[in-house]
Amino acid sequence: MPSERKNKILGVVSGKGGVGKSVIAINTAMLLKRQGRNSIIVDCDLSNPSAGLHLGLSYGAIGIQEVLQGKAKAADAIVVQPQSGLRVLPASLKYHPDVGLKNLKNILWGMSGYDYIVVDSPPGITDDVEYILDACDEVVVVTTPDVPSATSAAKVISLCKDKKTPVKGVVVNRISGAAFELTNREIETMAEVPIVANIPEDSLVPESIAARTPIVLYKSSSPASKRLKDFVSVLTSVGEPMQIRDTVFHRLKRFFRKLFRR
Numbered sequence: 567m568p569s570e571r572k573n574k575i576l577g578v579v580s581g582k583g584g585v586g587k588s589v590i591a592i593n594t595a596m597l598l599k600r601q602g603r604n605s606i607i608v609d610c611d612l613s614n615p616s617a618g619l620h621l622g623l624s625y626g627a628i629g630i631q632e633v634l635q636g637k638a639k640a641a642d643a644i645v646v647q648p649q650s651g652l653r654v655l656p657a658s659l660k661y662h663p664d665v666g667l668k669n670l671k672n673i674l675w676g677m678s679g680y681d682y683i684v685v686d687s688p689p690g691i692t693d694d695v696e697y698i699l700d701a702c703d704e705v706v707v708v709t710t711p712d713v714p715s716a717t718s719a720a721k722v723i724s725l726c727k728d729k730k731t732p733v734k735g736v737v738v739n740r741i742s743g744a745a746f747e748l749t750n751r752e753i754e755t756m757a758e759v760p761i762v763a764n765i766p767e768d769s770l771v772p773e774s775i776a777a778r779t780p781i782v783l784y785k786s787s788s789p790a791s792k793r794l795k796d797f798v799s800v801l802t803s804v805g806e807p808m809q810i811r812d813t814v815f816h817r818l819k820r821f822f823r824k825l826f827r828r
């Protein structure tokens with residue numbers, strides 16, 4: 567990492583899709599901006615871009631795909647959300663099957679003047695997600711409190727270990743409090759990194775998306791907004807990301823042993 571690079575590039579990743587990455591990435595960037603930090607959200611979900619939709623932006627002709635192709639500069643693609651002043655590097659809604667994130671690191675590392683670059687990732691373990699992990703200084707892994715999602719999250723955490731990408735922690739989203747949901751302890755046993763946020767199921771989240779306004783602006787006192795604010799406080803507090811010590815196989819084996827004994 568060049569010593570002159572001052573910004574932090576934070577990836578929001580997950581194993582399974584639909585767990586709330588985009589909601590968390592967008593609201594995190596928004597809250598960082600509101601804290602006075604110069605932040606930008608970068609939509610790296612080239613197949614299903616949603617940052618612009620969540621923020622009510624009208625899509626321009628240039629998106630990150632054109633920047634990745636070398637046809638445009640990042641500065642030409644960046645737009646500003648009028649209500650908040652948040653900067654966004656959106657992905658074009660036009661599908662570009664031939665474009666991938668191979669050049670992402672060069673692009674993000676060349677974006678100066680930001681305190682935080684928040685990357686909204688597509689789900690799963692793909693080449694593009696590996697490029698995201700290579701480009702980020704740190705990631706948070708989002709899961710819902712169920713076995714399939716947490717198992718997939720553990721796999722992504724294992725990939726982070728292989729790639730030496732620090733993991734700040736796990737964000738557990740859409741917690742309803744039902745007895746069958748995984749507990750924090752169970753998720754931490756699987757993930758072997760700490761949980762850094764517990765965000766409840768909150769009907770105001772889909773309502774805010776329909777209103778094209780991030781939940782933290784739409785209803786800052788809502789249950790999800792409150793926990794998102796706590797999360798951003800944790801994110802900006804000084805602390806070393808956890809080192810991942812164990813293999814995914816051993817973590818899952820221990821977890822399932824405990825699960826079936828309870």
Ligand SMILES: Nc1ncnc2c1ncn2[C@@H]1O[C@H](COP(=O)(O)OP(=O)(O)OP(=O)(O)O)[C@@H](O)[C@H]1O
Pocket residue numbers: 580582583584585586587588589590611614616687688689739740741765766767768769771772773775790
């Ligand atoms: N805390 C929450 N409470 C209620 N609904 C939520 C919450 N978080 C996310 N959702 C809903 O879950 C859906 C998926 O959220 P989102 O698009 O952020 O997931 P994603 O992980 O980015 O999905 P993808 O993997 O497809 O990119 C949205 O419809 C959103 O309204």
Ligand SMILES: [Mg+2]
Pocket residue numbers: 587588589611616686687688
């Ligand atoms: Mg998404």
